[in-house]
Structure formats: structure tokens, C-alpha cells
Amino acid sequence: MLTSVPPETRETSAPAAFLNAKAAWRWPEYLFWLSAFALILLLPNRHLLMNEIAILGLFALSLDLILGYAGIVSLGHAAFFGVGAYAAGLLTKYGVTEPVTGLLISGALAGAAGFLASFMILRGTDLTRLMVTLGVALIFHEIANRLDWITGGTDGLLGVAPSAILGRFEFDFTGRTAYVYSLSVTFLLFLAARRIVNSPFGLSLKALKDNRLRAATIGIAPNRRLIAIYTLAAVYAGMAGALLTQTTQFVSLEVLDFSRSADALLVLVIGGSGYLYGGLIGAIAFKLMKDTLSAMTPAYWIFWMGFILVILVLIGRDRLVAGIARPFAPLLRLIGGRRP
């Protein structure tokens, strides 16, 4: 295709046009967000569940940034979720009760943790990275467990009472404020992520994911980019954690559990990775599924979760997603999904 373009236009506008075409908004995206916001009014008594979906969606989105765009398989992404959650809890408890301020500080702290941890994932193979991410999460879990005079240990952190958002919107019992708050934060962060992955930086990440050696030979410095995206993903995860703390007014060790990291992976498997909406769509499917399953078999829903994972992988994620998505293929293509 490029050969048919006159050289001078290729020189100046083709890359920019390519990026712009990728970054253009398509109508299903408007539809997706419009319906998400419309649910504030349409389903007034399911706000608590939808709040959880929004938070899980944001968390999965942050994992998608490193898994789908940089190809880092992480088994310990909950570490940053936990840092954000505890930071928000402690901030609220000891003075900074305004949620948005707390959110920003928590995100920054989680980002700092991610920045430090990112140096450990630069070397080694997939397996080493797997172990390092897992190890970091376990260390954080252990720290939170041991520092029980600060974190409450296994009892959890009680007495987290955030004040009104921006001094104006109080949290209510139906979870309406919580949902609006979480959804707005998720939306804004999504916009930022969308801007970033469609930028030249995002493209260079994809090049790194496909073939790191080749990317390095055409002058893309891998390490700096990996550190940047890992830090960014940590910020996002931390903010998701902070949202959970502020809207549930409670933090427990559970925010750092291994199963939380595994959940995020499962969400991405369901939704597909590498096009940002996977985390959000997957979060909806995952939460609804988990709700139904745990209503059916309260103790053993984890079995069915495992079962779904095994089946998804065995049949082949791509093939299954393609099979289900075929009717929606034009839709998915419009929001930038991979072609089935």
C-alpha cells in the first residue's frame, strides 16, 4: 500500500495519518461508555455490583497495559493494587479524607513501587519474570501481614471513613455515588490509556512485545519503555485499589491475594488483551459469572472458574473468542480489537 503513496506525502503525513486513524473514536465506543453512564439511572439498585465491575475493569485494564502491550506475563499485579488500597485506607484514616486527593496520592505511591519493581523484570526469561512478579506480590502481602500495628494485619484496616468527594458528593448506602465516582475515574484513566497506546510510544511497545531484539536494532530502547509502562500500569492498579478502599471503606489482606492477580488474568482471557476494552468487557462477564456461580454453589465456585480457564485455554483463546465474537466482529473491529 505504501508504495502507491507519493514519496513526499509518505514522508510527512503517512505515519501521522496512520496513528490518527487508529486513534479515531468509533461509534460502538461511544455506545459502550454512554450505556455505562446510563446505568447510573437505569439500574439504581445494582450500583454496588457495578461499582465492583468498574474497579475490576480498571485493574484488568492496568494489567492489559503490560500484558497486552508490552507482553509481560505478571502473576503479581495485585501488589500494586494492594499498595494503592492500603495507601488510600491509611491516608483516609490519618487525615486526608478527601477521596480524589487520596486517589492521586495512592496512585503515585503505587507508581513509585512499580517503578522500583520494574527494574527487576528487565532481565531474564518469561519464567524469571513470572517468579519475580509473584515474589514481589508475596513480599508485599507478607509486609502488610507483619506490620499489623499499621495495617490491621489479618483483621483488616477498620475505620476508613472518606469524606465527601471534592467536598460535595457524600457516599451513600445504595452505592450510587460510589459507582459514579469509580466509573468516572475509570473513564478518565481509560481516555489517558487510549491516548498513550495510540501514540508512537504505544506503537513502539507493541514492537517490543513482538520481537525485542528486532525492536532494539531499529533504535527502540527496550528498558526505558518497559520501566515507563510498568510504572504506569502500577499507577493504574494502585488507583483501582484506592477506589476499592474508598468505596467499601475497608481494606483487608485480601487486596494482595494471589487470587486477585489470577482474577485479573482471567478477566483478560475472557475479554481478550491488547485493545483496552478487553479488561472492561471481561470484567463485566467475570463479575456476572462469579455472581451467578457463587449463588449456585457458594463454596465451590472456584472450581468452575478453574474449569472455565482450562476450557478457554484448551479450545484456544483466539478460536473461542473468535467463535463467540463472530456476530459482533464488525463491532469489535470498530473498537480496535484484533481481527478474528
Add this chain to the structure above:
Amino acid sequence: MLTILFDGIAYGMLLFVMAAGLAVTLGLMNFVNLAHGAFAMAGGYATVVLMTRFGVPFLACLPLAFLFSAALGLVFERTLYVRMYERSHLDQVLFSIGLVFMAIAAADYLMGSSQQNIQLPSYLQGRITVAGVGIGVYRLFLVVICGLMALGLQLILARTRFGSQLRAAVDDRRVARGLGIPVGTVFAITFAFGSGLAGLGGALSAEIVGLDPGFPLKFMLYFLIVVTVGGTSSLTGPLLAALLLGVADVMGKYLVPQLGAFIIYAMMLAVLMIRPQGLFARGR
């Protein structure tokens, strides 16, 4: 002090037997199998059931636990794992996590969520004193059994025809197949044997670490540490890593209990930072 050291060695030996199968699948075949602990748990539960329901003596349970887990491993390898060898690491991770979840829920459903304990026969209880060092009889038993296992494994891998076939199949599947080595069968036997060892380890460990449905998740990391820290080129590396891990873990828990599991995690990260290929790996 030396008693603690000896306990640590016994624990390390136990970890090695449990992780030996993983050292082959993950280390040599480069297959990320996070569900290895599930086979160990199966062996442990088999022992518990055999001893409490059917009154089988402890020593007779051990080979049965081995056979049970090996059979389970064989079935899973032939039906499920065989499809996963060529997949990406992400697929393998997801697949085996799914298996872990299923194993946890299944164990919970079949056996209940409470911790199971087994009653050791009296001749394995108690302590003896050798040269002023108190040594638990069962710990001694563990060291002997696991030491023999380690030795046997090394001999099988290095000296027998099967061992060389396995090493060839791992090095290059296609060429090995071209030479007439039944690669699929070799892998299946290896996987079953590794699962059996894990089951044996699970049976042996039931007394020391207890057995509950969370077992596969709790020990997943230990196994992975043994393999990654030990390096992936031989069995000697994982053995040394297992001993190191066992000693560090037991000593840490006795001497500085307030640090908890912190020591081994930090140690693992440090090793992986400095030598991503593992402590005892050949340079590649």
C-alpha cells in the same frame, strides 16, 4: 542449632522430591506447570484416606501414594497436558492456574476444608541423639528416603537408556523423533513419574506441614523457587536449591520468627536479580 539445621535439611530433601518432577517438566521441557502441587496434594490425601479409612500401614501407603499420583499424572498428561507443550507461556500459566483452582475446590468438596493429619507409626516417632545432636527419627527417615530418591533419579537420568532418550527429547524434539525415540511416550512416562514423586512427597510431608485444600497454592511458590533458583540444566541445581531453601526457611522460622516467610522471598528475588538463569545453571 544443629538440630534445626538437620530439620532444615530434611525439609529441603522433601521439597526436592516434591519438586523433582517439576524440575524436569519446567526446567528441562520448559513447560510452566503451576499445578504440580496438586499432584503432591493428591498423594497426601491418598495416604490420609488409606490410613484412616482402610487402616493401611504408613509405609505401605507411600508406594500407593506414588502410584496414585503417577496414574493421575499419566491421565492428565495424555488428555490435557499433551496439548499444551507447544503453547505460549501465558497459555500454560492460565491453564495450570485453572487446574489448581479445580484441584482446590475438588479437594475441599471431597475431603472437607479442615487440615488433615496422619498418625505416624511409633517406630518413626521420637528422637535419637547422635554425637550430642538430637535428631527426630522421622526427619532421619525423610533424609534417607529422599537422599536415595535423589541419587536414583540422577542415576536414571545420567546412566540409563531412558535417561538419555529423555535428555535427547528435551534438547530437540524433532531430531529425537527423527532418531526413532518415542518422544510422546518418553514425556508421558516422565510426567507420570514426576507426578508420582510429587505424590510421594505429599504423603511424606503430610506429617510435617499438614494437608489442606490450599496446599497446591501454598507450595506452588516453593516448587517454583526450587526450580528457578536451582537453574534448569540438571537435577543437582534443584537439589542444592531445595536444601538451601529448606534450611533457610526452617532456620528463619526458628531464629527470626517475626520475619516469617520474608527471608526466602527476598532471597529468591536477590538470586533472580543477580543470576536470572538460576544459581547453578551453566552459562548459556
